[in-house]
Amino acid sequence: MKKKEWPLFEVFIRSKNGLEHRHVGSLHAADSDMAMENARDVYTRRAEGVSIWVVESRHIMASNPEHNGELFEPAQDKVYRHPTFYDLPDELKHI
Amino acid sequence: MNNKLYEYLLMLGDNSMILGHRLSELCGHGPNLETDIALTNISLDLFGQVRSYFQYAAEVKGGEFTEDTIAFLRKDREYRHVLLVEQPNEDFGHVIGRQFLYDSYHLPLLKQLTESKDETIAAIAHKSVKEARYHLRFSSEWVKRLGDGTDESHQRMQKAIEHLYPFIFELFQETDIEKEMKELKIGADLSRIKEESMTTIGEVLADATLKIPESAPRMAKGKTGIHSEHLGFILSDLQYMQRAYPDMQW
Numbered sequence: 001m002k003k004k005e006w007p008l009f010e011v012f013i014r015s016k017n018g019l020e021h022r023h024v025g026s027l028h029a030a031d032s033d034m035a036m037e038n039a040r041d042v043y044t045r046r047a048e049g050v051s052i053w054v055v056e057s058r059h060i061m062a063s064n065p066e067h068n069g070e071l072f073e074p075a076q077d078k079v080y081r082h083p084t085f086y087d088l089p090d091e092l093k094h095i
Numbered sequence: 096m097n098n099k100l101y102e103y104l105l106m107l108g109d110n111s112m113i114l115g116h117r118l119s120e121l122c123g124h125g126p127n128l129e130t131d132i133a134l135t136n137i138s139l140d141l142f143g144q145v146r147s148y149f150q151y152a153a154e155v156k157g158g159e160f161t162e163d164t165i166a167f168l169r170k171d172r173e174y175r176h177v178l179l180v181e182q183p184n185e186d187f188g189h190v191i192g193r194q195f196l197y198d199s200y201h202l203p204l205l206k207q208l209t210e211s212k213d214e215t216i217a218a219i220a221h222k223s224v225k226e227a228r229y230h231l232r233f234s235s236e237w238v239k240r241l242g243d244g245t246d247e248s249h250q251r252m253q254k255a256i257e258h259l260y261p262f263i264f265e266l267f268q269e270t271d272i273e274k275e276m277k278e279l280k281i282g283a284d285l286s287r288i289k290e291e292s293m294t295t296i297g298e299v300l301a302d303a304t305l306k307i308p309e310s311a312p313r314m315a316k317g318k319t320g321i322h323s324e325h326l327g328f329i330l331s332d333l334q335y336m337q338r339a340y341p342d343m344q345w
Contacts, residue, residue, distance in 0.1 A: 006127075027129050030240070037233060038129035041136050 008057040009035040011042075013049035021053050032056070100213070101155045102175065103276045105165070106318055107208075107216075108148030109176035112166060113326075114197055115141030116333055117184060126187055133233060134190070140226040147219045167337035171330055172320040178313065179262035181325045185255070188241055188248070192255035195234035195299065200266045202227045203291040207283040216281065235299045242303025249304065256300070257308045263292070264312035270319060 006028040012021035024043050029035035035054040044052065063071060075081065118138035125131025149162035156165075179197060184190050205227050208220035241252040267289040269277070276282025300307055315321070336343060 028127060029129065033236070034240075037236065038133065040229075041133040042129055045132075045136060 011039045012053040014051040104152040105175040111141040112145040113176045114180040177317040178315040188251040188255035191237040198231035199292045199295040203288045212280040239303040242305040260308045261313040265315040
């Protein structure tokens, strides 16, 4: 008999200083309640976060790497979409 | 007085230490990675509490005593934990059952101790109460999952509860030291804890579709140093390093 595995969940954590939830990893759990508890134990042991999201991996639609050409390459020769044509004052550091 | 406070601190610390040790035996052997980490986290929480209690106990006792000598160099009759926490892991049902029954006592205990007249005990309880609240949440969720799960998980959880339930009554049996600490408003009132604890147990077991066993309470005397045969094996692991290499340091 094949051993039944719990479904995979993706975990997103918002850190103390962060504004957005970031993907931190994945884990197995029987349902989303358990995924939440597991995420707390696996990913927030060192006070990394103030908020957790979990979502079952199968609900995430991922782009197909084979389609990278049509999806992403057309943007590459359109330099005018990047705001690089401005003269910035030296005092501005983080742009 | 100091000696009684010392004994009381041992009662508080030893329960956490022996339960923490039992959980540490599972480190790397949990049913899966996530649960393994969760149980090890709980173990580490408990050992953190133990350190606080024993550091304070060493201060109260004075002389040569340190947290390490208190943890590692006592004889079996000098340990003050209840028999529930030394019960072996057996299977995941037993691990969860033991944890749940203890947590249902531990949380109300710590809630009361945050009001202790002894400021150090109150501070330790204040820090630990959030940990215990999480432990209870974790263990009661698992009792419900296993109890209300498959036929096999239900049956094994029920079996674990049958074995462990009679041990909880020892927790509520007041010793002379606990009585005195209660009267001085340093320690907790076990009758109030019992009320809250039994309510929690009743609710969770009902949710879990498990039956409360009818077996008679085990009248054990762990708090006065009389333990089961399990303790010798636990101590031979726990004390090995200090006995083999006295005064060794990390």
